[in-house]
Amino acid sequence: MTATTAPAPAPMARLTDLRPSHDDIAGDVLEGLSASPKQLPSKYFYDARGSELFEAITRQPEYYLTRVEIALLDARMDAIARAVGAHAHVVEYGSGSGRKTAQLLEGLRDPVAYTPIEIDRGTLLASTARLAEAFPQIEMLPVCADFSRPVELPRPGRATGHTLVFFPGSTLGNFDHPGAIELMRSMRATMGARGQALIGIDLDKDSATLEAAYNDAAGVTAAFTLNLLTRLNRELGSDFELDGFRHHAVYARERGRIETFLVSRHEQSVIVAGRDFRFAAGEAMLVEYSHKYTDAGLAGLAQVAGLTVVEGWNDPRDWFGLRLLQPA
Known part of the structure; x- marks a missing residue:
């Protein structure tokens, strides 16, 4: 009987952990909300749920x-x-x-x-x-x-x-x-x-192909964008109402980029890290560029x-x- 040798196990990965701290996130968000027009940093889309939603976006028929x-x-x-x-x-x-x-x-x-x-x-x-x-x-x-x-x-x-x-x-x-x-x-x-x-x-x-890719019919990209607010509510204690904002992405040809916004559905006030930010009805908050x-x-x-x-x-x-x- 011939002895068989088991394959060598894969080496353990050596993790270097330099995640942004709570203060890093709060500082970036407060700086963005204090700008005119208001904006949020797109790098914070990617918590666990955001990463799952992005993988789902990549499988939508419009997202080529x-x-x-x-x-x-x-x-x-x-x-x-x-x-x-x-x-x-x-x-x-x-x-x-x-x-x-x-x-x-x-x-x-x-x-x-x-x-x-x-x-x-x-x-x-x-x-x-x-x-x-x-x-x-x-x-x-x-x-x-x-x-x-x-x-x-x-x-x-x-x-x-x-x-x-x-x-x-x-x-x-x-x-x-x-x-x-x-x-x-x-x-x-x-x-x-x-x-x-x-x-x-x-x-x-062409604009139609580009805009369809960022406004998929199933609404996965909208859920991905709104998940950013869910993350900020969880990690910064903010009180964004997800129903109070809608996703909107448009191709700005003169700037060569898709611009993605969360648009306030009505006049409202949001507390973020202890600070009060007011939104007018229809006010668009920039959350991502895609050049x-x-x-x-x-x-x-x-x-x-x-x-x-x-x-x-x-x-x-x-x-x-x-x-x-x-x-x-």
Whole structure:
């Protein structure tokens, strides 16, 4: 009788926990509500429920971005792997469920380590556990943090060829242009002189397609947006009435972006962290930007940040693109 050897268990992920504190969240929210017009930071959409709702959004028929990007990664992975090279330390900003990550790690040449940076701890640990099981040869070094601020990376146990920042989903579009430049400068510092960034961008297209993607008929995106108020009620003791606001997203072509608002249904007052904020009937509170890009527009932002676009891949309809950047 031949003895069989059980497969080696996946290595334990080493978590670095840098979650925003209560004071961080309160400070950001109070600053936004004190602005004119009022706004809330979209990075706080992603508590456990928000992450679940976003995954549901990606499966709505109107929301083309995820399925087109997944198909693009699948179709062009060989070319991407050649351009990236071997032995990368993959660092993902806003890793979410890790569906696209699995495609990337499977397709790259001997990636050494993977560091997802995600603001929701539960989502981070769940996706890291799935990836650790699927890729036991890759060291998992998750970081629970706000990736929009500089994060010191954990050091892999094995030598790496270079760092690859992976930023799919056109999440770059959630930042205004100064914020996108600042984030790309942070990427440049993270990747180092020999590093790269693989960024997903939603390309400019007709308004009807864009607006449908952010106002799905099933109302999942509306539930996702309103869940931000639920989170603030829970974590900051605010008293937003969810029935008092409605979701509204519109494409502002002159600014090249979807603008998502929560609109007050009537005159009302809301207490947040002990402060009183008044809303007029019909007052729109900005909760998210989603910029749409041209190649010239992205190249201009990258240049200011000290980066240059070296490779690019689009889907057959030119709806979505992946761009590989490196320090200029």
